[in-house]
């Protein structure tokens with residue numbers, strides 16, 4: 001099939017590349033000319049494990065091309081995927097200006113290059129957006145087309161694997177023709193038997209928000225259990241193992257930490273809360289989820305204030321990990337942004353390292369925060385002469401360091417671990433002062 005993908009971020013580039021890999025001809029469009037130039041020269045502009053390999057193959061076989069020109073991409077296309085940003089507005093509402101702006105342009109192009117096409121919305125969008133996109137296009141053309149909702153469930157860091165082997169594909173459409181085309185397109189990805197679930201557009205749009213809100217709630221619930229563990233002297237890892245074996249609960253998403261971040265959970269929780277409000281419903285549980293997560297992100301700073309008191313000002317603190325989770329360079333809504341901002345405002349100096357996200361962090365951070373920070377090219381250089389270390393992201397290379405390095409290189413071996421990477425006995429044996437989440441403090 002001839003496919004156009006509009007927007008080449010984490011979702012668009014992965015979708016376009018994987019569609020090309022399964023034999024389709026894909027043209028990716030982006031308004032960012034530098035990014036398009038980079039991709040044309042064979043460079044993947046984001047860090048996503050495994051993407052390079054599939055990307056190179058698709059380009060070599062001439063099935064994946066890039067342009068800034070929407071018209072050029074549109075003219076021969078049969079399916080047009082919208083993979084555009086839907087950032088949160090000030091009131092939490094999803095900003096649809098990118099999606100509706102492109103829909104507006106599509107109307108004129110339908111007139112210029114007639115023929116049935118399916119416009120597929122892969123962005124995460126509020127209920128009713130498929131109707132709005134349809135109205136926008138219809139206001140310009142009477143050509144035949146369908147608008148399908150096809151929310152994306154890939155996880156950054158495992159995006160290629162998730163896209164190639166999705167646990168399910170959701171297709172929101174009431175058009176048989178569009179459903180057939182979508183099924184044909186996705187069949188190669190679900191050969192092991194995972195379902196393609198066809199439903200109406202509104203249910204499909206809500207499915208994506210329901211999934212993310214449920215996962216954010218699960219994480220937050222566990223973080224609250226961790227906070228109680230700290231109060232009553234229980235160990236959240238034991239509690240996790242104890243409840244995770246209950247198949248009704250499941251083992252995943254039960255790890256306590258310093259809150260969820262990223263480009264999806266925070267904005268999607270806000271957006272579904274806003275939709276509920278607009279429809280006269282108070283989604284109460286999500287009020288708590290948002291509030292608890294806000295506090296959780298800076299819970300490490302609170303622990304540091306408690307431990308150091310007024311002497312925190314003027315300390316030099318190392319930071320391991322900046323991205324919102326491992327295996328990505330995405331920094332959006334990462335706890336590291338909130339923690340470094342707070343510490344900078346308190347006059348703390350910081351030395352940080354992340355395997356992939358230093359550049360994105362620098363772009364996302366404020367000048368004030370950056371003025372308090374330096375960056376190192378490797379993990380261990382951060383340790384030299386720091387008063388304490390914060391672990392923000394559970395990159396693999398932070399899991400098994402030589403703990404002696406902490407005592408040898410740091411001024412004082414004090415660790416504030418936001419991801420519970422080390423066993424308490426191991427930390428004690430190594431002579432660390434070790435604070436983690438939902439477990440007793442060691443060496444205090």
Ligand SMILES: NC(=O)c1ccc[n+]([C@@H]2O[C@H](COP(=O)([O-])OP(=O)(O)OC[C@H]3O[C@@H](n4cnc5c(N)ncnc54)[C@H](O)[C@@H]3O)[C@@H](O)[C@H]2O)c1
Nearest residue numbers: 007008009010011030031032083084085086123124152156
């Ligand atoms: N990132 C994820 O893990 C993920 C997962 C599932 C769903 N989603 C959803 O998918 C959507 C896209 O997310 P993302 O993370 O890929 O975004 P992104 O910000 O990484 O990428 C968006 C891309 O769209 C481009 N763009 C903006 N306006 C454009 C226009 N008019 N024409 C062409 N290109 C344009 C930008 O230059 C950018 O390259 C969002 O709605 C998001 O919520 C994201």
